[in-house]
Amino acid sequence: MTIDRTRLPIPGADRPFRFPRIARRSLPNGLELRAVRHRAVPIVSMVLLVPGGSSVDPPDCHGLVSMTAGLLDEGSKGQSALDIADRVARIGGELDIDVGMDAVVVGVTTLDRFFETGLGLIHEIVTAPNLANDDFNRIRNLRLERLKQMKDHAGAIAERAFARVLYDSHPYGHLSLGSEPALTSMTVDVTRALHAALFTPDGSTLVVVGDRAEDELLDIAATMFDSWRPTASPMTIDRAAALTPPPASPSAGLAVIARPGAAQSELRIGHACAPRSTPDYPTLLILNSILGGEFVSRLNLNLRESKGYTYGVRTGFNLRRGIGPFVMQTSVGTDVTGPAIHEALNEIRAIADARPATPDEVRQAFASLSKGYPRGFETAGQVARSVAQLALHNLADTYFEEFVPRLAQVTAADVGAAAQQYLPSDRMSVVIVGDLDKIHGALPGLGLGPHHVLTTDF
Amino acid sequence: MQIPHTKRTLSNGLDVIVHEDHQLPMVAVNIWYHVGSKNERPGRTGFAHLFEHLMFEGSEHHDHGYFPPLQRAGGLLNGSTSVDRTNYWEVVPTGALDLALWMESDRMGYLLPALTDQKFNNQRDVVLNERRQNYENRPYGLAGIALSSAMFSPDHPYHWPTIGSAEDIRAARLDHVREFFQNYYHPANASLSLAGDVETEQALELAEQYFGSLPAGPKVDRVRVDATLAENASLVMEDRVELPRLYISWHSPAMFGVDDAELDIVADVLAHGKTSRLYKTLVYERRVATDVSAYQNSREMGGVFQIACTAAAGVALPELNTAILTAVMELGNSGPTAAEIERGIAQTEAQFIYRLQTIGGFGGKGDQLNAYNTWVGNPGYFDADRQRYFDVTSSGAAAAVTRWLVKAPSVSLSVVPRGSRELALPGAAEVRVS
Numbered sequence: 002m003t004i005d006r007t008r009l010p011i012p013g014a015d016r017p018f019r020f021p022r023i024a025r026r027s028l029p030n031g032l033e034l035r036a037v038r039h040r041a042v043p044i045v046s047m048v049l050l051v052p053g054g055s056s057v058d059p060p061d062c063h064g065l066v067s068m069t070a071g072l073l074d075e076g077s078k079g080q081s082a083l084d085i086a087d088r089v090a091r092i093g094g095e096l097d098i099d100v101g102m103d104a105v106v107v108g109v110t111t112l113d114r115f116f117e118t119g120l121g122l123i124h125e126i127v128t129a130p131n132l133a134n135d136d137f138n139r140i141r142n143l144r145l146e147r148l149k150q151m152k153d154h155a156g157a158i159a160e161r162a163f164a165r166v167l168y169d170s171h172p173y174g175h176l177s178l179g180s181e182p183a184l185t186s187m188t189v190d191v192t193r194a195l196h197a198a199l200f201t202p203d204g205s206t207l208v209v210v211g212d213r214a215e216d217e218l219l220d221i222a223a224t225m226f227d228s229w230r231p232t233a234s235p236m237t238i239d240r241a242a243a244l245t246p247p248p249a250s251p252s253a254g255l256a257v258i259a260r261p262g263a264a265q266s267e268l269r270i271g272h273a274c275a276p277r278s279t280p281d282y283p284t285l286l287i288l289n290s291i292l293g294g295e296f297v298s299r300l301n302l303n304l305r306e307s308k309g310y311t312y313g314v315r316t317g318f319n320l321r322r323g324i325g326p327f328v329m330q331t332s333v334g335t336d337v338t339g340p341a342i343h344e345a346l347n348e349i350r351a352i353a354d355a356r357p358a359t360p361d362e363v364r365q366a367f368a369s370l371s372k373g374y375p376r377g378f379e380t381a382g383q384v385a386r387s388v389a390q391l392a393l394h395n396l397a398d399t400y401f402e403e404f405v406p407r408l409a410q411v412t413a414a415d416v417g418a419a420a421q422q423y424l425p426s427d428r429m430s431v432v433i434v435g436d437l438d439k440i441h442g443a444l445p446g447l448g449l450g451p452h453h454v455l456t457t458d459f
Numbered sequence: 460m461q462i463p464h465t466k467r468t469l470s471n472g473l474d475v476i477v478h479e480d481h482q483l484p485m486v487a488v489n490i491w492y493h494v495g496s497k498n499e500r501p502g503r504t505g506f507a508h509l510f511e512h513l514m515f516e517g518s519e520h521h522d523h524g525y526f527p528p529l530q531r532a533g534g535l536l537n538g539s540t541s542v543d544r545t546n547y548w549e550v551v552p553t554g555a556l557d558l559a560l561w562m563e564s565d566r567m568g569y570l571l572p573a574l575t576d577q578k579f580n581n582q583r584d585v586v587l588n589e590r591r592q593n594y595e596n597r598p599y600g601l602a603g604i605a606l607s608s609a610m611f612s613p614d615h616p617y618h619w620p621t622i623g624s625a626e627d628i629r630a631a632r633l634d635h636v637r638e639f640f641q642n643y644y645h646p647a648n649a650s651l652s653l654a655g656d657v658e659t660e661q662a663l664e665l666a667e668q669y670f671g672s673l674p675a676g677p678k679v680d681r682v683r684v685d686a687t688l689a690e691n692a693s694l695v696m697e698d699r700v701e702l703p704r705l706y707i708s709w710h711s712p713a714m715f716g717v718d719d720a721e722l723d724i725v726a727d728v729l730a731h732g733k734t735s736r737l738y739k740t741l742v743y744e745r746r747v748a749t750d751v752s753a754y755q756n757s758r759e760m761g762g763v764f765q766i767a768c769t770a771a772a773g774v775a776l777p778e779l780n781t782a783i784l785t786a787v788m789e790l791g792n793s794g795p796t797a798a799e800i801e802r803g804i805a806q807t808e809a810q811f812i813y814r815l816q817t818i819g820g821f822g823g824k825g826d827q828l829n830a831y832n833t834w835v836g837n838p839g840y841f842d843a844d845r846q847r848y849f850d851v852t853s854s855g856a857a858a859a860v861t862r863w864l865v866k867a868p869s870v871s872l873s874v875v876p877r878g879s880r881e882l883a884l885p886g887a888a889e890v891r892v893s
Contacts, residue, residue, distance in 0.1 A: 003672070004561065004564075004668060004669055004672075006519075006520040006561075006565065006569075007520070009521060009528055009558060009561060009562075010557040010558045010561050011558075012532045012551075012552065012554045012555035012557075012558055013553075013554030013555075013557075014554055015484065015552055015553075015554060016484035016552070016553050016554070016656065017484070018483065018484050040482070041482055041816065042812055042813075042815045042816055043812070044812060044813065044816065082733055082743070083733055083734050083739065083743070086732050086733035086734045087734050087802070089732075090732055090734060090802045090805065090806055091801070091802055091805050092805065092809070093805045093806045093807075093808055093809020093810065094809070095813075110813075111809070112808075112809055112812060139743070139746060142746065142771070143742075143749055146701075146702060146749045146771060146772060147749070149701040149702065149772070150598065150700070150701050150702060150749075150769075152701060153598040153699050153700050153701055154597070154598055155596055155597075262699075263596055264591040264592075264595035264596040265588070265591045265592055265595075265596045267596075295526075295530055296526045296530065297524070297526045297527045297530050305585055306524070306581065306585075307581070309580075309581045309582075309583075309584030309585050309588070310584075310588070311585070311588050311592075312585055312586075312588045312589040312592050312593075332588070332591075332592045332596070333588070334584075334587075334588055334591065365527075365530075365531045368531050368532065368533060369530045369531055369532075369533055371533065372532060372533020372552045372555075373533035373534065373535060373552070374533075375483050375484060375485065375552075376483065376485060376535065376550060378483070379482070379483055379816065379817055379818070380816040380817060381816075
């Protein structure tokens with residue numbers, strides 16, 4: 002049979018996919034358990050989600066949550082960091098501790114036969130870390146050196162400056178690693194106080210995923226974590242602080258961090274946009290896909306495929322429990338910095354005004370997002386993290402199966418209205434990390450007013 | 460343990476490998492061309508990678524870009540180029556398998572008629588931006604280029620980096636593309652795998668339909684150049700960094716060669732995790748370093764064993780150099796302990812099982828089947844590969860360390876903050892990368 006090369010084959014119908022069925026149980030100590038049976042390879046994945054990430058850092062102690070979380074696997078129950086590392090290695094396990102703005106997530110992935118050992122490790126490091134002074138000093142020094150190294154990294158500088166410009170002293174205005182002065186004045190006692198205040202069973206969620214009956218997964222988790230009790234702390238943390246609105250306007254419309262001799266300009270454009278709870282979330286996913294969320298988005302086709310200004314450009318609505326940012330990020334040639342920003346701002350303005358999303362673009366974005374959706378549930382680790390996200394944002398257990406039908410309702414008119422509401426061009430801030438002497442001349446033409454020069458005080 | 464599969468070679472020489480896994484309603488299409496930057500020549504470096512970009516710009520019967528139809532169908536796709544091979548993959552919903560095969564086969568058979576100067580010039584700019592973003596504007600980003608250049612003589616194909624020199628990329632011309640495509644991009648130099656929600660017989664038929672009529676190209680002679688290093692070399696490079704870092708590189712076995720698995724385990728013993736010897740000594744106990752890594756980068760013609768260690772503030776690199784060489788010497792004398800071997804094997808076992816979790820993408824099952832097929836001619840090499848690690852003994856690892864590291868010359872590179880040459884190894888020669 003010969004192939005008809007005059008037209009592309011039309012994809013056939015989607016095959017049905019069963020999204021994870023979530024079993025749940027609540028423990029008397031307040032810990033929420035979730036279990037999912039995942040029939041694939043004999044691997045189990047478990048994550049403990051503790052709400053309150055770097056946004057609960059005390060205002061004078063940025064970096065405390067990350068520092069404390071980072072100490073969890075540096076010694077527990079009187080044993081050393083090396084003992085923990087050895088136990089993880091002996092089960093071929095992967096242990097991660099992620100500190101986001103909204104939550105700390107402690108996760109272990111291991112072989113099915115080591116399920117209990119892996120879960121026991123999470124239990125031990127979360128409930129009985131040593132938080133010893135010597136380990137504290139060691140890890141603090143490593144973090145101070147990492148902060149120093151970040152001064153060399155254009156992307157890291159841009160992230161930090163962008164958060165500061167949009168959020169200032171709001172809990173989302175600093176990154177989890179914190180600052181040099183805060184780390185320098187921090188003490189191990191403060192990490193102990195934070196540990197007791199933050200790592201409590203009440204409010205936390207443990208998700209276990211593997212190829213075992215849900216009841217068995219839940220029983221093992223319940224037995225392990227039933228005796229977890231909070232301890233008294235001299236510190237109070239404010240999980241609601243992140244929910245307060247960020248500053249009404251950014252501290253700068255155009256901010257530059259000078260990097261003499263830089264080979265490229267690292268860019269961030271965006272504003273403090275919306276919380277994850279916005280009912281327009283599905284509409285924003287479609288809008289993002291069209292504007293800058295995919296290779297074939299307007300921004301990438303313009304800046305990369307048409308102009309050759311960059312290796313790639315991406316946008317995202319990084320929505321959080323509080324108001325999270327919309328951000329466009331890219332890195333462009335120094336000599337085209339002005340034109341690249343000009344084009345980017347034009348695209349962002351146009352989708353809210355002169356060239357709104359067309360019904361065809363909306364159909365394409367919907368197809369792309371919906372047909373690819375099952376890919377996110379392939380591994381036990383992906384499933385565990387997705388279920389933890391539901392817990393963080395108070396989403397229903399039926400969220401996954403309702404996602405595509407909900408997305409299907411989004412119309413071009415919805416996307417147009419969302420672009421006007423969520424991409425206000427007069428609120429967009431531009432952050433540039435680049436060779437100021439060389440790009441200086443292009444800045445006034447951007448129409449963003451005078452530029453503010455920021456330093457890299459980490 | 461195995462990735463169950465069926466392999467068939469079409470009459471034009473294309474290897475087709477099918478693996479069924481019906482967990483997701485998705486199929487992973489993966490194709491390897493056995494061509495990388497090692498098939499380039501001096502003055503035309505960076506070409507294999509630039510070519511990979513052009514493969515996404517449309518082909519004769521669909522000249523509108525490669526991404527849109529596949530993303531619209533819910534597909535995820537990408538490609539990459541190394542010194543030894545170039546790969547392309549799509550993960551698509553089952554119903555879009557025909558579409559993916561249509562497009563892959565069109566760009567294998569009919570790329571050139573759609574190539575224009577405009578596309579070529581645009582992608583050349585994109586690649587120059589990629590080079591600036593990932594190498595020039597990144598701390599320590601040029602170290603790897605400096606090391607390869609010192610490890611291999613100018614006529615050895617591993618001398619130049621896969622991204623190429625900026626000068627060569629600027630000088631690349633469209634007529635080079637034709638020759639390159641005709642030599643390397645054809646069924647007899649490729650391996651296609653379909654992994655996921657497909658029936659084996661149907662998948663083989665589809666492969667025959669879409670690819671069977673494409674003509675086989677010329678036989679590609681394997682590049683074989685021996686690499687030698689006459690004596691130790693010590694280099695220094697100033698960079699926009701806060702902390703100095705020391706790199707030490709040795710020539711090492713080719714992939715799957717004798718001692719390759721041993722040196723993989725040795726790399727873990729030296730620098731993987733807190734219990735590894737160098738992390739424990741330098742970062743955990745003495746606190747003179749902030750991080751350390753080691754890996755056996757095994758490639759087709761020969762490998763490189765590399766250790767990299769970043770100094771803590773105020774520490775000069777000679778101190779790290781002494782500690783690293785002492786640790787290497789000790790491993791050569793006594794080999795890993797029983798506990799270290801046991802840990803290494805437990806981690807290896809788990810890593811091989813983790814590799815069975817995904818059908819597609821870089822490192823997924825489809826990619827692994829093509830890798831084994833391309834390197835050893837046998838997509839079923841998974842178990843034999845794993846067995847190599849289970850067979851590693853302490854004395855075998857010690858012998859490998861002695862042969863490849865202790866008794867062999869090395870290249871060291873000190874990357875230091877601008878104006879802080881005194882932190883480098885003494886006597887190091889300055890090196891510049893443009």
